[in-house]
Amino acid sequence: MSDLTDQTNERKLESAAALSLSKPVNNTRFRRFLVLASIKIVKHFRRNNGVLNISSGICVKYGQLKTLAEASAMKFIGEHTSIPVPKTYCSFVHKGRTYIVMEMIRGDYMGRGWVYRTPESKARIHSQLRDMIAEMRRLVPTTSRIANVDGGILLDGRIMGPMQFGPFENTNEFHRYLRGGLHEHSSKYPEGVNELIDWHDGPWPAPPVFTHGDLSSLNILADGDKVVGIVDWETAGCIPPIGSIRQRCTSIRETCFGRKRLTNSWIQYPPRKLWRRFGKDTLGIAEPRSTLPKPTTTW
Incomplete structure (x- = not known):
């Protein structure tokens, strides 16, 4: 058997x-x-x-x-x-x-020793990452769908539901999936859900952009003040721009970068906070998982 x-x-x-x-x-x-x-x-x-x-x-x-x-x-x-x-x-x-x-890229993951870096050192790291993210955002999308780089299924263990999902033909379809299929207003929903549906339903004229999907300090390698590697591209894909990314219900949790966010890089709505507000008792959704990788220094 x-x-x-x-x-x-x-x-x-x-x-x-x-x-x-x-x-x-x-x-x-x-x-x-x-x-x-x-x-x-x-x-x-x-x-x-x-x-x-x-x-x-x-x-x-x-x-x-x-x-x-x-x-x-x-x-x-x-x-x-x-x-x-x-x-x-x-x-x-x-x-x-x-x-x-x-x-195998040799370097230290960014979380190591971040709190001991000087403001000048942190600024140099931030500047490099901003340039890299901007360069990635300028790429012509490989697909018009919300999908991985090849137009296929996405992978993300932090989103509520199956780890593999999609692809989606458009942004509205993607948003509906994130809401667990909710697509109509109801007076039974908790405060804020109907507003979220209105916002999700657009309009969204901007095309998908290519994103890493998990750009935390655990996936950025540095040698001194130089960023030498971006790793763990398993969650990468073409998804809606930053406004929609914030509603992707993913979280980098606490990294050693502290609270400072880089433009177009950090996700601002931790899933457990959303779950506590719109959780199992009200919408019937399970508590989200987190699959952050263990710290490593070599790849």
Whole structure:
């Protein structure tokens, strides 16, 4: 029975990978063999939190919840911007697990020692990040849909509901999903819900913009005062501009950046606060999850 369940789960995961519309990168039999063999040997000797260093300067990110879209996003950003992202060497799906072999960027995550930085040091970091975000926002969207970089499903464990969702044909459809399907006014809703529906329903003339989706201090690597890497692009995609992003019900929680927000980068409505106001007892929605990655210093 267990084997049958495992096979069913594998088929579901492989189907989800197929629906993502993302294609493998440099997916050859020889590369797959090298990657799988390296993991089998190295994982017994090195710590592994889903990212494993398999050689000098190369690591592999793998697991059932990883997607080929992350490799596509890094490749897209690397080819069209000056934003420092890991170079993708190959990616593929094997037995329901996605494997992304990429460059390992050496640096400290931004949360480390942030409170000890001088105002000048913080200003230099902020300036670089503002420029990077502005450059990303200037990209021509890869799709007119609310979707990942390849036009497929989005991934975000912080949004209430399934971790994988979409794509959506337009902004209103995306907003309706965020509201749990609510699309008509009702006197039974708590204060503010009807106003939210009105605001969500537009108009929204601006096209989707490409966004990282989880730009916290845990996903920004620095060497001194220089930003050397932006990592964890699994939640990246084309979504509505900043006004809509604020209603995405995601949260970076508390980072060592403190309360200061960068323009077009931080999300301002923590999901647990929204849940307490419009929560399970009133709208029948479950308490949101949080899947913040553990701190790491190398990728």
